[in-house]
Amino acid sequence: MVVEKSYADMQEAGIDIIISISFGEKDYPEHFNRQFGYAEKFGVKLLVIDEGLYMRTPIDENWAQKQKSYSEYNSFGGLLLGDEPSVREFDKLRVLYLEFKKKYPEKLGFINLLPCWAGGALLSGKEDEVISYEEYVNEFVKTVKPDYLSYDLYPFVGEFPFVRNEYFQNLAVIREAAARENIEFYSFMQGTSYGEGIRMPTEVEMLFQVNTSLAYGCTGFFWFTWNVPIGALPAGESYRSAIIDYYGNRTERYESVKKCIKQIRFVETYLSNCKCVGVFKVENERKHIDNTNVFIFGKHLIVGEFLEHEDVYLYVVNSSLTESDFISVETKNGEIYLLEDKNTLFDENIETEIKAGCAALIKVSE
16 A cells, blocks of 8 residues: 655655556546655656556547546656557557657656567567567667657576676667667666566665666666565565565665665766767776777776766776776876765876776766
């Protein structure tokens, strides 16, 4: 049951938008008022799941009226139009997306794509038609013409520290499509354990997700799931726990999420107006950074390069989940700022430790 404490917890953690529980035909006005009221009180926007509107065409009077009823609430953030659709559903989603955008341009008509491990037939929606993930994403962009991309891939399966092989592939495909279309992209972060083999993430793993996504230019972060879904058993038959447990109590992951969101907000102050121009690995090598006179050395780094006018920013992530990396950054001329320590200026080089899953934001002034 939705309670005021849940929204207070969101506000304290820094959550500013959530995908709501489903609204169905049997829900009463007081149910809407309670959810939207709590959301407004604590500064949270609701992305509504409505069983009667989800993936539904043609657009009729009932569709329009229900959207209008939600839009009357200040905390209405948008509507979930589709989740993990196949190519066969893209034409329908284009109709829904354009109609919603026309009526509510400041709200989010939300569509979330499949992950790349889904496979060709699942992507196409036809058993006899196998397509690549690149083709799937490109067809979505071509057909729906969205203002953003969003997807989910939960990387922590099996035993620690294994990470799905497709994790960085998915980030790369989405980043490249978003960069080509000059749009943002969002991603879901794993905050729960469910099904067979999906393990509970540690704080290091949660930071790893956030930091690698930031390095690739991700600008929107959803946590799956905030609480154990309604309908699950107390023992968590399918979902074993989440950020908030079955009884509404904070789990140890709550403080980890707060830490992650604080990191995101910090990075946003520097990179919000930047363009991600490339991502590369540094693995036991001394590597030159394009557009700079900078060289960087490390054992297992993911580096995102961002440009804003004459400024170059490097978001350097330790991609290991088990050990620290000691990085060396040097420049022939210019200045380097390690923004984790705003008062520190390096005229020639940096040598510093980055803990497992963590990152450093470096500004290079030529």
